[in-house]
Amino acid sequence: MYSFKNDYSEGAHPAILKALLETNLSQQEGYCEDEYALETAKMLRTYLESSDADIHFISGGTQANLVVISSILRPHESVIAPITGHIYVHETGAIEATGHRISTIDTNDGKLTPGDVEKVLLAHTDEHMVKPKMVFISNTTEVGTIYTRNELIALKEYCSANDLFLYLDGARLGSALCAKNNDVTLPDLAKYTDAFYIGGTKNGALLGEAIVINNDLLKKEFRFFLKQRGALLAKGRIMALQFRELFKNDIYFENARHANSMAQKMSKAIAESGFSFLTQSTTNQIFPILPNTLIEELNKNLGFYIWSKTDDHNSVIRLVTSWATPEGEVDKFIDILRKDI
Numbered sequence: 001m002y003s004f005k006n007d008y009s010e011g012a013h014p015a016i017l018k019a020l021l022e023t024n025l026s027q028q029e030g031y032c033e034d035e036y037a038l039e040t041a042k043m044l045r046t047y048l049e050s051s052d053a054d055i056h057f058i059s060g061g062t063q064a065n066l067v068v069i070s071s072i073l074r075p076h077e078s079v080i081a082p083i084t085g086h087i088y089v090h091e092t093g094a095i096e097a098t099g100h101r102i103s104t105i106d107t108n109d110g111k112l113t114p115g116d117v118e119k120v121l122l123a124h125t126d127e128h129m130v131k132p133k134m135v136f137i138s139n140t141t142e143v144g145t146i147y148t149r150n151e152l153i154a155l156k157e158y159c160s161a162n163d164l165f166l167y168l169d170g171a172r173l174g175s176a177l178c179a180k181n182n183d184v185t186l187p188d189l190a191k192y193t194d195a196f197y198i199g200g201t202k203n204g205a206l207l208g209e210a211i212v213i214n215n216d217l218l219k220k221e222f223r224f225f226l227k228q229r230g231a232l233l234a235k236g237r238i239m240a241l242q243f244r245e246l247f248k249n250d251i252y253f254e255n256a257r258h259a260n261s262m263a264q265k266m267s268k269a270i271a272e273s274g275f276s277f278l279t280q281s282t283t284n285q286i287f288p289i290l291p292n293t294l295i296e297e298l299n300k301n302l303g304f305y306i307w308s309k310t311d312d313h314n315s316v317i318r319l320v321t322s323w324a325t326p327e328g329e330v331d332k333f334i335d336i337l338r339k340d341i
Contacts (some may be wrong), residue, residue, distance in 0.1 A: 004067075014244045016206065032057050048186050053212050055244065056226060057128045058211060067229045078133065079100060079133070082104065104315060134164060135165070139184070140284075144284075145283075168193045170189075178260055194214055205239075223336050259284035262284070266330055286318075289314055291314055
């Protein structure tokens with residue numbers, strides 16, 4: 001049974017495994033002060049067109065969100081997020097466990113607007129309430145949508161005008177950057193966020209994310225926060241080396257383009273079969289609305305998650321493709337889909 005449950009079921013891109021093997025016996029400094037980390041940070045700054053961005057390599061997305069958010073907020077401050085946001089739904093209360101409230105906003109497409117954020121600010125007026133200080137967004141969002149450049153700029157301008165930090169979760173950033181309708185670039189993220197991270201785990205790495213801090217106010221003593229949260233690993237070289245390989249020959253973007261194209265092939269077949277979608281996604285996550293009887297048939301041969309119930313007869317499922325998804329498996333899905341409608 002082939003799984004469309006996520007984009008991290010496979011191991012790692014062969015170029016990464018080759019590089020890890022070739023450098024295995026090279027003695028290096030620890031805690032991301034090795035030659036690979038320094039080289040990769042310099043490489044990423046070139047992509048970002050930002051010579052002063054601080055870059056930190058850590059193991060996973062939840063850890064990235066936990067460390068960044070808890071390092072920025074004072075004890076009485078809160079973070080604003082869409083109700084579908086990963087920090088609210090799928091991180092076991094990690095942010096709340098540090099004492100910070102998450103103020104959620106219900107959206108149809110998983111994205112936040114300045115108007116959404118303003119509603120939260122207007123509802124928090126004095127010292128008897130938590131003080132919103134950060135806006136959390138994801139690109140791609142948890143429902144497969146992406147921010148346009150103008151939407152990102154508008155959010156950043158609103159945050160700056162209202163003394164808020166803007167932080168972007170980039171677990172599936174590669175997929176967002178390579179979507180056919182995307183106009184956001186890595187240099188844009190360096191300009192229009194205070195911090196974000198580049199996801200590796202879901203785009204061909206064994207593990208690892210690269211935190212990018214753009215705002216000088218947030219850079220001071222960040223490594224102390226990393227260490228305290230168990231994120232400053234002695235063998236940080238392992239994460240850094242993987243990002244070197246992903247970006248050295250644009251494998252990062254090649255991986256994301258493949259994942260997107262496989263999902264969009266499925267999306268096209270689903271639409272041609274007369275079915276609709278929860279969101280209009282051009283990335284590697286799609287959310288078709290299908291009859292429960294068809295879902296049962298598909299589930300006999302394929303792995304995927306049922307996202308939500310639409311009515312008594314239909315449900316939304318989530319299909320996720322990866323950098324390694326074989327086109328033949330996509331074709332099998334389409335064959336089963338067409339046979340059973």
